[in-house]
Amino acid sequence: MELTDRKKRILKVVVEDYIETAEPVASKTIAQQMGGGVSSATIRNELADLVELGYLEQPHTSAGRIPSPKGYRLYVNELMERRSLSEQEAEDINAALRGKMEELDSVISRAGQVVSSLAGYPAYAVSSGKKHATLRRFELLGVSDASFICVMMTDASHVKSQILKTELPFDEDCLPQLTNLLNTHFTSRTITEMNERLRSVSEQLPAPSFLALSKVIALASEVLSEAERPDVFTTGTNRILKMPEFRDADRAHELMTFMVESKESLPVPDDGAPMKILIGPENVSEALRDTSVVVASYDIGDNMRGLVGVVGPTRMDYAAVTARLSYFAESLSNMFGKNQLPPAPADESTTRKQGEDP
Amino acid sequence: MELTDRKKRILKVVVEDYIETAEPVASKTIAQQMGGGVSSATIRNELADLVELGYLEQPHTSAGRIPSPKGYRLYVNELMERRSLSEQEAEDINAALRGKMEELDSVISRAGQVVSSLAGYPAYAVSSGKKHATLRRFELLGVSDASFICVMMTDASHVKSQILKTELPFDEDCLPQLTNLLNTHFTSRTITEMNERLRSVSEQLPAPSFLALSKVIALASEVLSEAERPDVFTTGTNRILKMPEFRDADRAHELMTFMVESKESLPVPDDGAPMKILIGPENVSEALRDTSVVVASYDIGDNMRGLVGVVGPTRMDYAAVTARLSYFAESLSNMFGKNQLPPAPADESTTRKQGEDP
DNA sequence: TTTAGCACTCGAAAAGAGGGAGTGCTAAAC
DNA sequence: GTTTAGCACTCCCTCTTTTCGAGTGCTAAA
Numbered sequence: 001m002e003l004t005d006r007k008k009r010i011l012k013v014v015v016e017d018y019i020e021t022a023e024p025v026a027s028k029t030i031a032q033q034m035g036g037g038v039s040s041a042t043i044r045n046e047l048a049d050l051v052e053l054g055y056l057e058q059p060h061t062s063a064g065r066i067p068s069p070k071g072y073r074l075y076v077n078e079l080m081e082r083r084s085l086s087e088q089e090a091e092d093i094n095a096a097l098r099g100k101m102e103e104l105d106s107v108i109s110r111a112g113q114v115v116s117s118l119a120g121y122p123a124y125a126v127s128s129g130k131k132h133a134t135l136r137r138f139e140l141l142g143v144s145d146a147s148f149i150c151v152m153m154t155d156a157s158h159v160k161s162q163i164l165k166t167e168l169p170f171d172e173d174c175l176p177q178l179t180n181l182l183n184t185h186f187t188s189r190t191i192t193e194m195n196e197r198l199r200s201v202s203e204q205l206p207a208p209s210f211l212a213l214s215k216v217i218a219l220a221s222e223v224l225s226e227a228e229r230p231d232v233f234t235t236g237t238n239r240i241l242k243m244p245e246f247r248d249a250d251r252a253h254e255l256m257t258f259m260v261e262s263k264e265s266l267p268v269p270d271d272g273a274p275m276k277i278l279i280g281p282e283n284v285s286e287a288l289r290d291t292s293v294v295v296a297s298y299d300i301g302d303n304m305r306g307l308v309g310v311v312g313p314t315r316m317d318y319a320a321v322t323a324r325l326s327y328f329a330e331s332l333s334n335m336f337g338k339n340q341l342p343p344a345p346a347d348e349s350t351t352r353k354q355g356e357d358p
Numbered sequence: 359m360e361l362t363d364r365k366k367r368i369l370k371v372v373v374e375d376y377i378e379t380a381e382p383v384a385s386k387t388i389a390q391q392m393g394g395g396v397s398s399a400t401i402r403n404e405l406a407d408l409v410e411l412g413y414l415e416q417p418h419t420s421a422g423r424i425p426s427p428k429g430y431r432l433y434v435n436e437l438m439e440r441r442s443l444s445e446q447e448a449e450d451i452n453a454a455l456r457g458k459m460e461e462l463d464s465v466i467s468r469a470g471q472v473v474s475s476l477a478g479y480p481a482y483a484v485s486s487g488k489k490h491a492t493l494r495r496f497e498l499l500g501v502s503d504a505s506f507i508c509v510m511m512t513d514a515s516h517v518k519s520q521i522l523k524t525e526l527p528f529d530e531d532c533l534p535q536l537t538n539l540l541n542t543h544f545t546s547r548t549i550t551e552m553n554e555r556l557r558s559v560s561e562q563l564p565a566p567s568f569l570a571l572s573k574v575i576a577l578a579s580e581v582l583s584e585a586e587r588p589d590v591f592t593t594g595t596n597r598i599l600k601m602p603e604f605r606d607a608d609r610a611h612e613l614m615t616f617m618v619e620s621k622e623s624l625p626v627p628d629d630g631a632p633m634k635i636l637i638g639p640e641n642v643s644e645a646l647r648d649t650s651v652v653v654a655s656y657d658i659g660d661n662m663r664g665l666v667g668v669v670g671p672t673r674m675d676y677a678a679v680t681a682r683l684s685y686f687a688e689s690l691s692n693m694f695g696k697n698q699l700p701p702a703p704a705d706e707s708t709t710r711k712q713g714e715d716p
Numbered sequence: 717t718t719t720a721g722c723a724c725t726c727g728a729a730a731a732g733a734g735g736g737a738g739t740g741c742t743a744a745a746c
Numbered sequence: 747g748t749t750t751a752g753c754a755c756t757c758c759c760t761c762t763t764t765t766c767g768a769g770t771g772c773t774a775a776a
Contacts, residue, residue: 026769041719044770062725062769141497141509151499151509151519161509161519238595238618241611249607253599260596384738397750402739420739420756 003053003074009034010046011055012079015067019315022244024064069280069314072292076277076318083323093118093328097335107300109233111308111332116236118324119294121243121312122259124234124266128297128305130156133227134189135220138182140212145169150216152223155188156304160223164215170208178213191221232263245290245313258287259311267293268307275326280314290314294321296329300336361411361432367392368404369413370437373425377673380602382422427638427672430650434635434676441681451476451686455693465658467591469666469690474594476682477652479601479670480617482592482624486655486663488512491585492547493578496540498570503527508574510581513546515659518581522573528566536571549579590621603648603671616645617669625651626665633684638672648672652679654687658694 003011013033017025027043034043047065050056055071058064067075085093096114105127112125139151146169151161181201186194198217202210237256246252259266265285269276275296281289288311295309308329310321361369371391375383385398385405392401405423408414413429416422425433443451454472463485470483497509504527509519539559544552556575560568595614604610617624623643627634633654639647646669653667666687668679 024769028769039719040769041721041771042717045718048771058770060726061771062727062767064769137499137501137507139497139499139507139509141495143495143511149495149497149509149511149517151497151507153501153507153521157521159507159519159521161517163511163515163517238611238614241607241614247607249599249605249610252607252610253596256596256599382738386738398738399740399750399752400748403749406740416739418757420737421758422738 003055007046007050008074008079010043011050011067011071012075014050014056014065015071015075015079015315018066019317022313022315024059024066026064029064067315069282072279072314072318073282076279080319083319085323085327089324090327093324093331097328097331105231107332107336108231108306109235111298111306111328112233112235115308115310115325115328116239118328119310119312119316119321120239121310121316121321122234122236122239122256123308123310124232124259124263125309126233126263126266126268126307127231127300128307130154130227130304132190133224135187135224137187138179138216138220140175140179140182140216142172142175145172148175148212150219152220154223154227156227157301158227162219164212164219166208166212166215168208168211170212174206174209174212178209178216181213182216186217186220191224194220232266234259234263243313245315251290255287255291255311258285262287266309266311267295269295269297273297274329275322277318277322292316292318294318294325296325298329298336299333306332361408361413364396365404365408366432366437368401369408369425369429370433372408372414372423373429373433373437373673376424377675380671380673382417382424384422387422425673427640430637430672430676431640434637438677441677443681443685447682448685451682451689455686455689463589465690465694466589466664467593469656469664469686470591470593473666473668473683473686474597476686477668477670477674477679478597479668479674479679480592480594480597480614481666481668482590482617482621483667484591484621484624484626484665485589485658486665488585488662490548491582493545493582495545496537496574496578498533498537498540498574500530500533503530506533506570508577510578512581512585516585520577522570522577524566524570524573526566526569528570532564532567532570536567536574539571540574544575544578549582552578590624592617592621601671603673609648613645613649613669616643620645624667625653627653627655631655632687633680635676635680650674650676652676652683654683656687656694657691664690 010030013030014025017029017033027040027047030043030047031038031040047056050071051058051065054068055074056065057068059066093114096110096118108125108127112123115125116123134155135152136155136157137153141149141151143149143163146167147163147165149161150164151159153159185197185201189197194217198214201213205213237259240246240252240256246255262285267276267278267283267288275294278288278293278295280292283289283291283293290313291311292314293309293311294316295307297305297307300306308325310316310325312321368388371388372383375387375391385401388401388405389396389398405414408429409416409423412426413432414423415426417424451472454468454476466483466485470481473483474481492513493510494513495511499507499509501507501521504525505521505523507519508522509517511517543555543559547555552575556572559571563571595617598604598610598614604613620643625634625636625641625646633652636646636651636653638650641647641649641651648671649669650672651667651669652674653665655663655665658664666683668674668683670679
């Protein structure tokens with residue numbers, strides 16, 4: 001059954017007032033907010049209906065109403081006014097993005113920080129991890145006769161280099177040879193394939209070269225598994241303590257520990273969707289049952305996606321958070337996905353379409 | 359004035375009991391703990407003296423006694439029994455150290471994590487930062503005609519590599535030339551010196567080469583300033599909420615925010631000292647006035663030192679924390695300072711001397 | 717269908733009432 | 747002189763009671 005227009009307007013007022021005050025909303029307050037057209041008694045009748053229908057809840061008989069998860073859902077889907085960012089907000093985001101942003105890891109963790117301070121809630125950031133990462137290029141550079149720098153580039157254009165030491169000193173011309181061998185026979189291979197090849201060449205190489213080679217392959221498999229494993233960063237968990245619903249140390253501790261330690265089970269948006277909102281019990285993780293999560297994904301090039309999410313109380317300011325988050329994700333996508341150039345401090349239009357939800 | 363032996367024994371009991379229970383300690387409890395030789399009334403007389411002398415405090419008349427900062431100080435300096443680690447504890451530390459530990463950053467942040475879980479308190483870890491870092495070696499590797507990998511090694515044997523793109527395509531043989539130029543004229547130089555040299559060669563190079571070169575120098579100055587800036591990682595801040603003295607959300611928030619945001623002002627040990635203990639008001643930072651900090655430094659080779667510290671309530675278990683922390687710092691020093699080899703899973707002696715204090 | 721009126725509910729905060737752990741002091745014992 | 751038993755006293759904690767008021771639900775009139 002569709003709600004009447006007036007019921008929706010009342011629901012909207014309740015949600016927005018509760019978002020602001022974190023206190024149950026009284027019928028009188030609603031009547032005022034709605035501009036005096038109706039009396040509080042009328043509102044009370046409507047409120048009773050809304051409770052009946054499951055959109056609102058009443059902490060106890062003589063208290064005002066608070067939105068239920070179902071109420072928030074309706075609000076987010078239909079009632080919420082999709083906000084545009086103020087120039088100030090957009091400028092803040094751009095400023096935050098102008099910082100140094102070359103290294104993938106630092107991009108991702110910074111994204112979390114930015115979003116957290118943008119939203120005023122704790123946030124997390126995930127790099128989706130490349131599916132079947134392989135190496136595109138090797139380079140070995142001698143440092144001494146028993147150590148060398150190994151540089152590798154993954155097919156996600158991620159470069160990793162490290163000094164390797166070996167127990168058996170090697171010849172001077174051994175490294176170019178090895179580099180060549182690596183680039184012809186070990187590129188575009190999975191870890192197992194690389195290990196097979198390593199075994200198959202073991203006979204044909206002098207011991208020092210073979211030792212060096214196996215060190216390289218060991219590092220390679222580490223680099224690849226690292227590239228495949230998504231990284232998760234959490235930030236702003238201290239903000240949890242500023243939410244009235246988490247003034248209780250035990251609850252705060254539970255949520256905080258969950259965010260820091262059980263990073264894997266933080267929500268991600270559905271494939272293809274740019275944004276997802278999960279309200280209270282819609283979260284699968286027990287620890288998030290009393291919170292809402294807004295998560296957006298962005299393009300970081302090379303077919304990879306990054307992810308930033310905000311964790312807040314169910315009464316979080318959805319309009320503001322979604323607006324900022326989607327603008328942020330969009331800016332990041334522009335920065336990384338389309339052109340690979342560093343951030344052009346775009347001073348263009350500050351209004352944007354907002355993200356979606358199921 | 360020196361305390362009598364009995365006063366010291368009483369003080370020791372008070373401190374240790376309070377560390378354990380976080381409750382004011384009663385004269386009766388003390389009498390029991392001391393083995394029945396004296397009555398509680400005698401203890402009460404002694405307690406009154408100790409309060410007078412400033413070693414103990416009384417939250418209110420008719421409450422037990424708690425140690426004052428001065429009391430803790432005496433305890434730490436004279437009374438505390440320097441603990442040896444149990445085999446289990448030493449084994450736990452070794453196990454934690456066996457993990458992957460090649461990259462400096464990951465060593466440092468892991469050190470913080472390990473220490474935090476070792477102590478049960480939040481912890482921080484700092485890399486001291488090299489004083490006047492310079493670059494020891496450059497290498498440029500072509501990827502396409504407008505992008506190349508730049509590898510550089512600092513004099514702290516830290517390798518950094520990144521893909522650079524340039525707007526002007528360059529010749530094939532340009533990169534080896536540039537590499538050569540860099541290695542002959544730009545190594546062992548400060549940032550300003552490098553920039554001077556850059557200007558002085560600007561005339562003699564074709565535009566594409568010069569553009570590429572300036573990108574390299576720009577990256578170099580970033581790498582160097584990064585190497586000079588100490589990194590600070592904080593972990594385990596969620597443990598703050600488990601301390602009874604920080605059940606109050608506001609206080610917990612204050613401390614947590616301080617640890618996460620004002621990293622610079624976290625205490626460091628005096629030059630040369632392996633360890634430092636700061637009790638309550640001995641901390642300069644206001645936010646740490648009600649906490650104690652135990653901080654140890656360790657050798658990470660190349661004349662650099664790392665730092666790990668633990669932040670806990672003033673009644674923290676100093677004996678346990680200092681024992682673990684100093685064992686940990688010593689193990690790390692062995693691992694990195696003396697030999698540069700990766701962790702040999704040492705199954706040797708599990709007892710060690712403990713660290714020092716002013 | 718809306719509204720005014722009013723009794724009723726319930727929680728939060730304030731006030732009150734023991735209870736008890738622990739002290740400080742005094743006077744006796746060692 | 748030091749130690750100890752004895753005892754009154756203090757002050758916090760917990761539990762209960764009271765009060766207060768915001769807010770509701772219901773009824774009857776507009």
